[in-house]
Amino acid sequence: MIRLKVPIIPNESILNNLLEKNICTVNDFLQKKTSDLQNICNLQCKQITKLKDDIIVECSSPFINGYTIYIDRSSSNIIQTGILKLDNLLGGGLFTRQIYEFCGPSACGKTQLTYSILLNIIISTKEDIIYIDTKNKFSVTRIKQILKKKYEFTNQEINSILRKVHVYSVFDLYSLITCLYSLKEKSKPVIFIDSLPALYLSFVCVNNNDGLCYMNHICSVLKYLSKQNATIIVTNLAIKHSNFTKKRNANSINQEQFDFKPTIGKYWIHIPNTRLMLTTEINREQKMCITIGKSVHIPINEKCILNIDDCGVL
Amino acid sequence: MDFKPQAESGLQLLERLLARPVIKNLTPLLPDELTSETIEIIGNTSTGKTLFLTECIAKCVTPKISNGLDAGVVYIDLDGQFDITKLVKIIQRLLKNADEELLKSCLAKLTLINCYDSPTLYVTFQRLKLFLTEQSQVGLVILDSVSANYWQDSISRGERYMDTYVEKMISSLKLCLEDFKVPIIFTRQSYFQSKHGDTSSLDYINRTILFQRLDSDYYATVTRKNVDICYKFNINSQGIIEFNQHQS
Numbered sequence: 001m002i003r004l005k006v007p008i009i010p011n012e013s014i015l016n017n018l019l020e021k022n023i024c025t026v027n028d029f030l031q032k033k034t035s036d037l038q039n040i041c042n043l044q045c046k047q048i049t050k051l052k053d054d055i056i057v058e059c060s061s062p063f064i065n066g067y068t069i070y071i072d073r074s075s076s077n078i079i080q081t082g083i084l085k086l087d088n089l090l091g092g093g094l095f096t097r098q099i100y101e102f103c104g105p106s107a108c109g110k111t112q113l114t115y116s117i118l119l120n121i122i123i124s125t126k127e128d129i130i131y132i133d134t135k136n137k138f139s140v141t142r143i144k145q146i147l148k149k150k151y152e153f154t155n156q157e158i159n160s161i162l163r164k165v166h167v168y169s170v171f172d173l174y175s176l177i178t179c180l181y182s183l184k185e186k187s188k189p190v191i192f193i194d195s196l197p198a199l200y201l202s203f204v205c206v207n208n209n210d211g212l213c214y215m216n217h218i219c220s221v222l223k224y225l226s227k228q229n230a231t232i233i234v235t236n237l238a239i240k241h242s243n244f245t246k247k248r249n250a251n252s253i254n255q256e257q258f259d260f261k262p263t264i265g266k267y268w269i270h271i272p273n274t275r276l277m278l279t280t281e282i283n284r285e286q287k288m289c290i291t292i293g294k295s296v297h298i299p300i301n302e303k304c305i306l307n308i309d310d311c312g313v314l
Numbered sequence: 315m316d317f318k319p320q321a322e323s324g325l326q327l328l329e330r331l332l333a334r335p336v337i338k339n340l341t342p343l344l345p346d347e348l349t350s351e352t353i354e355i356i357g358n359t360s361t362g363k364t365l366f367l368t369e370c371i372a373k374c375v376t377p378k379i380s381n382g383l384d385a386g387v388v389y390i391d392l393d394g395q396f397d398i399t400k401l402v403k404i405i406q407r408l409l410k411n412a413d414e415e416l417l418k419s420c421l422a423k424l425t426l427i428n429c430y431d432s433p434t435l436y437v438t439f440q441r442l443k444l445f446l447t448e449q450s451q452v453g454l455v456i457l458d459s460v461s462a463n464y465w466q467d468s469i470s471r472g473e474r475y476m477d478t479y480v481e482k483m484i485s486s487l488k489l490c491l492e493d494f495k496v497p498i499i500f501t502r503q504s505y506f507q508s509k510h511g512d513t514s515s516l517d518y519i520n521r522t523i524l525f526q527r528l529d530s531d532y533y534a535t536v537t538r539k540n541v542d543i544c545y546k547f548n549i550n551s552q553g554i555i556e557f558n559q560h561q562s
Binding site for chain 1 (some may be wrong): 359360364365375388393394395397398399400401402417418421422424425426427428429430431433435436437440441444446459462463464465466468469470492496498503505550551
């Protein structure tokens with residue numbers, strides 16, 4: 001709710017009159033008849049109408065012209081992930097103002113992929129990265145290993161890269177909301193969230209829908225941030241629902257990778273702009289298969305196969 | 315002869331005299347005139363809802379010479395799924411080699427609103443009224459999607475019954491637009507329905523288009539006055555290609 005405050009309402013005494021009559025929010029105010037408001041505020045009809053129009057303009061979302069967006073968009077660049085096959089799959093790299101989701105079963109390489117991408121971004125752009133870690137498992141050792149093996153960096157260089165990674169450890173949805181709000185001021189950030197379901201799981205099987213309410217809140221902030229030029233990458237766990245009653249049909253092996261369902265499902269699926277489904281190649285543990293699960297500009301089910309080794313994901 | 319006196323507000327008079335563009339033949343799914351209609355689009359993700367809307371915008375903003383409607387569009391984007399580069403691609407397909415100047419004149423007719431919470435959205439509806447009074451070329455309002463902030467609202471004493479939630483939002487949008495006779499298209503996700511509700515009985519909606527996908531085939535079913543017509547279509551890098559009526 002948008003509360004009525006002094007800069008919106010011309011002065012303290014009018015505000016108090018309104019609050020006395022139980023008109024506390026902007027919507028209450030706008031829904032009241034002008035004639036009633038005239039009496040409450042002791043203002044003339046003309047002034048009330050003007051006040052209403054001012055409030056409407058002040059408290060509504062901005063109207064943006066399509067051409068302005070187009071100009072802004074073409075100047076904003078694509079961030080390359082530094083993984084050639086993935087960049088090709090994504091049509092050049094990660095687009096700013098988009099929310100990406102990496103979704104896959106546990107131990108399929110979601111975190112490994114985020115490490116490789118974040119290091120590549122830091123090395124090529126020299127920009128700072130925000131990494132929100134919900135499981136307290138951000139591994140500096142692994143990052144050092146990648147940097148040493150792949151780039152043969154000295155300790156000093158490694159330190160300067162690590163300084164650019166801002167790790168926020170959060171342990172519940174509430175602190176994630178606070179954390180995301182604090183990022184509102186940063187311009188053009190790249191934000192990784194690893195992983196979202198870890199926080200959400202504590203709400204599963206609770207009868208009320210509080211979890212979804214907080215998720216909705218988080219999604220709103222994420223959308224806001226992404227429209228402020230941020231690029232957001234969220235990892236989501238995929239789980240397999242065991243279903244013993246169902247008979248397996250002939251093409252069950254092909255079907256296997258599609259049996260996995262994202263943990264935060266039908267609500268969350270509408271949020272990311274692009275969903276990448278990660279799966280381990282059958283019997284080849286060092287390979288990762290990436291399939292497009294949802295996208296506006298990439299054909300669905302396009303895929304690529306990546307390697308994981310000491311040098312990270314390639 | 316009987317003359318009935320009829321009162322109208324200044325705004326209504328202005329609207330009657332102003333030539334607002336008529337939305338007709340917007341897509342093969344909506345071939346007739348859409349004055350003051352409310353059209354609902356239902357579908358899961360990746361069934362082509364947003365792409366369909368983008369096609370509609372492209373058709374509206376392109377000039378009449380190239381088979382467009384030369385109308386302005388207001389797009390209220392609650393889901394953040396709208397992609398301007400896709401729109402540009404489709405406009406370029408419709409206009410064939412369009413130069414920057416022509417593209418600018420097309421895109422300038424689109425007004426995009428990003429909104430992140432419902433209270434702001436309701437104030438934005440009011441502002442839309444002011445906006446449409448000034449902008450006589452706007453012929454279509456799109457809301458994508460109604461359900462975006464439902465959970466957030468439900469914690470703050472909001473409407474819990476999903477169908478009623480949608481009806482409340484759409485009727486308050488309609489209230490702000492009633493003098494303008496502008497059609498409204500809104501999307502809703504398929505899961506977002508009250509459990510025992512029968513959606514076809516919602517009388518504030520004039521037509522419903524249901525989007526579905528089976529492997530790589532896409533289907534759109536248009537329901538109007540209890541008559542269903544099913545279309546099959548394909549999506550490629552150019553956008554949506556041809557709707558074919560489909561016997562189911």
